[in-house]
Amino acid sequence: MRKQLLIAAVLVGSTAMVGCKGEIALHSDNPGDGLKINEPVDPAENNFNLPPANNVTAETCADADTALGQTPLRRLTAVEYNNTVRDLLPGIAVPTQNFSADEEIGGFSANVVAPLGELQTDEYQRAAEAVAAAAIADGDTLFANCQNRDEACADMFIDSFGRQAYRRDLETTERERMKALWSFGNTEYDFETGIRLLIEGTLQSPSFLYRVEVGSADMVSALDNFEIASRMSYFLWKSTPDTQLLDLAAAGQLSEPATIEEQARRMIADPKSRNAINEVVLQWFGVDNFEDVEKMDEDFTPEMQESMRNETLAFVDHVLWEDDGRLETLLTANYTFVDANTAALYGVNAGAEDGMVRVDLDAAQRKGILTHPSVLARHGFGSMSVHRGKFVREALFCATPPAPPQVLENPPDTFEGQAERDKAQDRLDHSGCGGCHTLMDPIGLAFDNYDGMGRWRTQDEFGNDVYGDGNLFATDIDGDLTGAADLAQKMVESEQVASCVSQQFFRYAFARNALREDVCSVQAMEDALARSNGDIKEMLVAMATTDAFRYRRNQ
Amino acid sequence: MRIHRRNFLRGLGATVALPMLPSLNAYAQDGNYPKRLLIMFSANGTVPATWIPSGGETDFQLSDILQPLAPHRDHLLILEGVDMVSARNGIGDGHQKGMAHMLTGTELLPGPFQGGGGAGTAGYAGGISVDQHIANEVGQNDVFKSLEFGVQCGGSNNWSRMSYSGPDAPVAPETNPYNAFDRIFRDIGGDPFGLERIRAQRQSVLDFVKDDFDSIRNKVAQADLHRIDAHFDHIRSLEGRLSMGNDLGVACEQPNLGQQINPDNNDNFPVVGQLMMDMIVMAFACNLTKVATMQFSRSVSGTRFPWVGVDDRHHDLSHEGDNNADAVTKLTTINRWYAEQFAYLCDQMKQIPEGNGTMLDNTVIVWCNELGKGNSHTRNNVPYVMAGSGGGHFQTGRFLEYNDDPHNNLLVSLCNAMGVQTNTFGNPAYCTGPLAGLTG
Incomplete structure (x- = not known):
C-alpha cells in the first residue's frame, strides 16, 4: 500500500500556520497538567519551505514528467x-x-x-x-x-x-x-x-x-555522466570523483539508475562517506562548531566544546555506521559516548580510560541526539526556550516561525532572577509577541530541565523550580509535552519530521530548499525512509536516482 | 623626510611598525594629502538614555557612552535623530534590514536566508554600499581600491555583511589579522630580484586562469554568469596589482604582529580588533588605499565583553527591557568600550602628521550601527558618530539633532566629503540630498 504523501501532510500544516495572534497558557497550578492553548490562532502567512504541489501528487509521481527546481552554480x-x-x-x-x-x-x-x-x-x-x-x-x-x-x-x-x-x-x-x-x-x-x-x-x-554543469536551451535537461559523477562524489564524499566514477562516466554508464544506485552503495561503504555524512548531521543540528557560541559558564572551555562536539560526532557515527542507522535511533537512543568532560555534565562515570566510553543514560532524562549537551548548549542561550524551540521547529519540523516585528515598542519587561517560564509567559501574553512565540517557547520549555550547558536540573540558577511541561502546536503531532524525552519519542511517529529529514538532506545536496517541482524527488526519499523502517542511508541512496539529482533545470 | 614611528601603532598584543613608502614623501612635498574614509560598525543598537549628549550644538556634554571621545571633542560630529527610512521598506527581519540598508540605503533582494518576513527568507542587499561606490570613484589607481577588515564577523549571510560591490554582491571582511597582513605585505621586504620572479610566474598562471574563464563563460547558465564574470574581474585586479606598487618591495618593512593568537576566540576580540585597526591606519599611511571598513562582530552580535566585566552576550542583553537596570548598565559599558575603539582610531590617526595637521584632519571616520535600539529593533534614531572633517569638508566639534532625516542623506554627504559629487544615494525614494547642516 502506498504510504500517505508526507509532503501533503506538511502542507496541510502550512495552511493552518499561525499569524501573530492567539493565546496560550504555560502555567498550570499543577506542573503535571501540561499547557493549555486558550483559543485557536488565526491562519495567516505561512513560511513552510515546501510550497504546494499544484498538479502532482504521490499517486501520480510514477507517471509524472521529469520535474525539479533550479539548482544554482x-x-x-x-x-x-x-x-x-x-x-x-x-x-x-x-x-x-x-x-x-x-x-x-x-x-x-x-x-x-x-x-x-x-x-x-x-x-x-x-x-x-x-x-x-x-x-x-x-x-x-x-x-x-x-x-x-x-x-x-x-x-x-x-x-x-x-x-x-x-x-x-x-x-x-x-x-x-x-x-x-x-x-x-x-x-x-x-x-x-x-x-x-x-x-x-x-x-x-x-x-x-x-x-560547472552545462545546461541546454530546454527547460529541463539530463546531466551528462561526468556531472552526475561530481554530484555523487560531492554529495556522498564532499570531494572529487575517484577514477572509478570518472571511468564509468567516460563509458556513459552513469545514465543508468541501477549503476548510480550500485555506485552510491559502494561510495557509502567508503570511509570518506562516513566523514561527510556525519558532518552533514552535525551541521543539521548546528553543532559542527561552536564558533559563535559564548557562555558565562566557566566550564564552557574550548576543550569542553571539543568534547561536546566529539560526543555527538561519536554518537552519530555509531548510529549511522555501527548501529541500525535509523532515524528513530538517532532521536531516541538511550546510549551515548562520553569523555571526562561530558561525563561530568551527565553526572556519570567516564571510567578510568582516556578517550570516550559508551554509557547508558536515564531514559527519563535523556533520549537521543536532542538531549546531547552539544545541542542543548548550542541552542540554549539568552531566553533558552525561544532558541531551543525555534531550533526544533526549524530543524525537525522544517517550519520557520515568522520574523519578529520590524519595530516593537514596549517589549515585555524583564528582571534579574525571573524564571524562563515566566519570561515565556509574558511573551505569550504580549500582543506583539504572543502569536509567533507560541510556535517556539512551548517547545523550548520542554527542555527547561537542562541548563545552558545541557546538565539536568530541577532548579534554575536563581532557585526557581523548573519542569519540562511544554506544548507542540501547528504540527502533525500536536499536544502537551512532559519533557524533551517525551518530545523525542513523539517525533518518531511524526510524518512531518520524517518529511523534514528528507528535506534537510535535500537542502544539503542541492543548496536550496525543495520546491513544488521537487515533490516527487522528495517523495522518493520519504518512501525509501519509510520502506527501510527509517534507514537514513537508504534514503541517501534513493536520493541519487531522483529527478532532482540526475537532471538540471535550466530556467 | 622620513616618517618613521615605530611606536605609533602599538596594540595591546603587538607592535606594528610603519612601512616607509616613497609615495608618502611625494605627498609630503606637495602638501596634497589624500582624503580617506573609514567606516566602523558595532551592533545591536545603543542605549539612547546614556548615548545622547546633553546641551546644544557646540556646548554639548558628552554622554556616559561617548565619554572616551572627550580628547577628540573638536573633531566630532554627533548625529541624533537620523533614521534608516529606507529600512522601513522591503523584506528582511529587523537586523537583516538594518545591516543591509546601513550602507546601501536600499531594499534587500529575495534570497535564501531564513529570518526575513514575507516569503520567510531574504537575500543580500539590493545595491552598492557607499564605501564601495566611493572606492570605485577614488581608488582606481590604488593598490587596493578598498580594504574591508573586521573581527569575528560571522558567516557569509545578510546579518554579517555591510559592504556591497553591487546588488547581491557582499564584500567579505578579512577577519584574520595574519592573513590580512600576508595579503597586504607578503611581497614587501623580500629581495627585488625574487619578487620579480614571483610576479612573472604569477602572471603566467593568471594568464592561464583567464583563458579558462573564457572557455567556461559560454557553458554556465545565464543566471550564474554574473558570478563567473565577477570572479574574472577580481582575477584582473589581482593581475593589475602585479604591476602596481613596485616601489613597495624596496621601501616598505614587513611589520610584526606579535605572537600568533586565535582570532576567533571571544577573549581575543579586543586584541584582534586593535591589530586590524592598526593595519587600516597603516594602509592609509602607506597610501595603499583610501577607503576602509572596520566591522566589529555582526548584527545580532553575541560577543561577550569580559574584559570590561560583561559576561553576557551582547544580543541577549539588548533584548532585555528598558527597566532592567543591570542590562542597561552592561549595554552602556559595551557601547562605551566601542567608543574607546573609535577613540583609538582617532588617536592613531592624530599621531601621523600631514601638513599642518594630522591624518585625522584628512579623514572621515563614521561609526554606524544596524539598529537604533536593540529590544525594539527600531532603525530610527541610529547612533551615528563621525570624526575628522575630510580635509575641511565637514564642520566638526558639534552635536546635531535631526528629526526623521533619512540616513541616505548621510550617505550622500559621505560621498561629497570624499569628492564624489552626487545628490542622491541608495534608493532615491528615501533620499532628499546631503544631510543638512554638516558642512556648517
Missing part, C-alpha cells in the same frame, strides 16, 4: 576544497587551507549566491601556491609513475591530474594550455617549476573551483 566550500586537494594529491602531506566563511544555505555550507570578492580571489591564489609548493616538495611521491622528469612525465601528469581536477575529460585546448603553462615554467626555470605553475593555475581555474 556551486563553488567549492572550504571542506570540499581541502578534501578535493587531498584526493588529487594522494600520499602528499598538503596543509589544510583556510578561507573566509562559506555561505550557509539552510544551515549547510554551500557557496551559491554571492559572487566571490577580491579577498577570496586572493585566498585562492595563496592556497594554490601553498598546495603546489607542498606537492613539489614531495617529488618522489608526485612523480612516482615517471621514469624521468621530462616531457613525457608532464604529459602523464596533465592527463591524470588535469582530468581529476576538472572532474571530466579535458578538452584539447585545455590540455594544450596546461602543457603551455608547464612548458613556460620548465623552459624559464625547471621541470618542477613547470609542474608547480600548472598546479597553481589548475587550482585557480573556474573549472576546478566551481562545479
Whole structure:
C-alpha cells in the first residue's frame, strides 16, 4: 500500500500556520497538567519551505514528467576544497587551507549566491601556491609513475591530474594550455617549476573551483555522466570523483539508475562517506562548531566544546555506521559516548580510560541526539526556550516561525532572577509577541530541565523550580509535552519530521530548499525512509536516482 | 623626510611598525594629502538614555557612552535623530534590514536566508554600499581600491555583511589579522630580484586562469554568469596589482604582529580588533588605499565583553527591557568600550602628521550601527558618530539633532566629503540630498 504523501501532510500544516495572534497558557497550578492553548490562532502567512504541489501528487509521481527546481552554480566550500586537494594529491602531506566563511544555505555550507570578492580571489591564489609548493616538495611521491622528469612525465601528469581536477575529460585546448603553462615554467626555470605553475593555475581555474554543469536551451535537461559523477562524489564524499566514477562516466554508464544506485552503495561503504555524512548531521543540528557560541559558564572551555562536539560526532557515527542507522535511533537512543568532560555534565562515570566510553543514560532524562549537551548548549542561550524551540521547529519540523516585528515598542519587561517560564509567559501574553512565540517557547520549555550547558536540573540558577511541561502546536503531532524525552519519542511517529529529514538532506545536496517541482524527488526519499523502517542511508541512496539529482533545470 | 614611528601603532598584543613608502614623501612635498574614509560598525543598537549628549550644538556634554571621545571633542560630529527610512521598506527581519540598508540605503533582494518576513527568507542587499561606490570613484589607481577588515564577523549571510560591490554582491571582511597582513605585505621586504620572479610566474598562471574563464563563460547558465564574470574581474585586479606598487618591495618593512593568537576566540576580540585597526591606519599611511571598513562582530552580535566585566552576550542583553537596570548598565559599558575603539582610531590617526595637521584632519571616520535600539529593533534614531572633517569638508566639534532625516542623506554627504559629487544615494525614494547642516 502506498504510504500517505508526507509532503501533503506538511502542507496541510502550512495552511493552518499561525499569524501573530492567539493565546496560550504555560502555567498550570499543577506542573503535571501540561499547557493549555486558550483559543485557536488565526491562519495567516505561512513560511513552510515546501510550497504546494499544484498538479502532482504521490499517486501520480510514477507517471509524472521529469520535474525539479533550479539548482544554482556551486563553488567549492572550504571542506570540499581541502578534501578535493587531498584526493588529487594522494600520499602528499598538503596543509589544510583556510578561507573566509562559506555561505550557509539552510544551515549547510554551500557557496551559491554571492559572487566571490577580491579577498577570496586572493585566498585562492595563496592556497594554490601553498598546495603546489607542498606537492613539489614531495617529488618522489608526485612523480612516482615517471621514469624521468621530462616531457613525457608532464604529459602523464596533465592527463591524470588535469582530468581529476576538472572532474571530466579535458578538452584539447585545455590540455594544450596546461602543457603551455608547464612548458613556460620548465623552459624559464625547471621541470618542477613547470609542474608547480600548472598546479597553481589548475587550482585557480573556474573549472576546478566551481562545479560547472552545462545546461541546454530546454527547460529541463539530463546531466551528462561526468556531472552526475561530481554530484555523487560531492554529495556522498564532499570531494572529487575517484577514477572509478570518472571511468564509468567516460563509458556513459552513469545514465543508468541501477549503476548510480550500485555506485552510491559502494561510495557509502567508503570511509570518506562516513566523514561527510556525519558532518552533514552535525551541521543539521548546528553543532559542527561552536564558533559563535559564548557562555558565562566557566566550564564552557574550548576543550569542553571539543568534547561536546566529539560526543555527538561519536554518537552519530555509531548510529549511522555501527548501529541500525535509523532515524528513530538517532532521536531516541538511550546510549551515548562520553569523555571526562561530558561525563561530568551527565553526572556519570567516564571510567578510568582516556578517550570516550559508551554509557547508558536515564531514559527519563535523556533520549537521543536532542538531549546531547552539544545541542542543548548550542541552542540554549539568552531566553533558552525561544532558541531551543525555534531550533526544533526549524530543524525537525522544517517550519520557520515568522520574523519578529520590524519595530516593537514596549517589549515585555524583564528582571534579574525571573524564571524562563515566566519570561515565556509574558511573551505569550504580549500582543506583539504572543502569536509567533507560541510556535517556539512551548517547545523550548520542554527542555527547561537542562541548563545552558545541557546538565539536568530541577532548579534554575536563581532557585526557581523548573519542569519540562511544554506544548507542540501547528504540527502533525500536536499536544502537551512532559519533557524533551517525551518530545523525542513523539517525533518518531511524526510524518512531518520524517518529511523534514528528507528535506534537510535535500537542502544539503542541492543548496536550496525543495520546491513544488521537487515533490516527487522528495517523495522518493520519504518512501525509501519509510520502506527501510527509517534507514537514513537508504534514503541517501534513493536520493541519487531522483529527478532532482540526475537532471538540471535550466530556467 | 622620513616618517618613521615605530611606536605609533602599538596594540595591546603587538607592535606594528610603519612601512616607509616613497609615495608618502611625494605627498609630503606637495602638501596634497589624500582624503580617506573609514567606516566602523558595532551592533545591536545603543542605549539612547546614556548615548545622547546633553546641551546644544557646540556646548554639548558628552554622554556616559561617548565619554572616551572627550580628547577628540573638536573633531566630532554627533548625529541624533537620523533614521534608516529606507529600512522601513522591503523584506528582511529587523537586523537583516538594518545591516543591509546601513550602507546601501536600499531594499534587500529575495534570497535564501531564513529570518526575513514575507516569503520567510531574504537575500543580500539590493545595491552598492557607499564605501564601495566611493572606492570605485577614488581608488582606481590604488593598490587596493578598498580594504574591508573586521573581527569575528560571522558567516557569509545578510546579518554579517555591510559592504556591497553591487546588488547581491557582499564584500567579505578579512577577519584574520595574519592573513590580512600576508595579503597586504607578503611581497614587501623580500629581495627585488625574487619578487620579480614571483610576479612573472604569477602572471603566467593568471594568464592561464583567464583563458579558462573564457572557455567556461559560454557553458554556465545565464543566471550564474554574473558570478563567473565577477570572479574574472577580481582575477584582473589581482593581475593589475602585479604591476602596481613596485616601489613597495624596496621601501616598505614587513611589520610584526606579535605572537600568533586565535582570532576567533571571544577573549581575543579586543586584541584582534586593535591589530586590524592598526593595519587600516597603516594602509592609509602607506597610501595603499583610501577607503576602509572596520566591522566589529555582526548584527545580532553575541560577543561577550569580559574584559570590561560583561559576561553576557551582547544580543541577549539588548533584548532585555528598558527597566532592567543591570542590562542597561552592561549595554552602556559595551557601547562605551566601542567608543574607546573609535577613540583609538582617532588617536592613531592624530599621531601621523600631514601638513599642518594630522591624518585625522584628512579623514572621515563614521561609526554606524544596524539598529537604533536593540529590544525594539527600531532603525530610527541610529547612533551615528563621525570624526575628522575630510580635509575641511565637514564642520566638526558639534552635536546635531535631526528629526526623521533619512540616513541616505548621510550617505550622500559621505560621498561629497570624499569628492564624489552626487545628490542622491541608495534608493532615491528615501533620499532628499546631503544631510543638512554638516558642512556648517
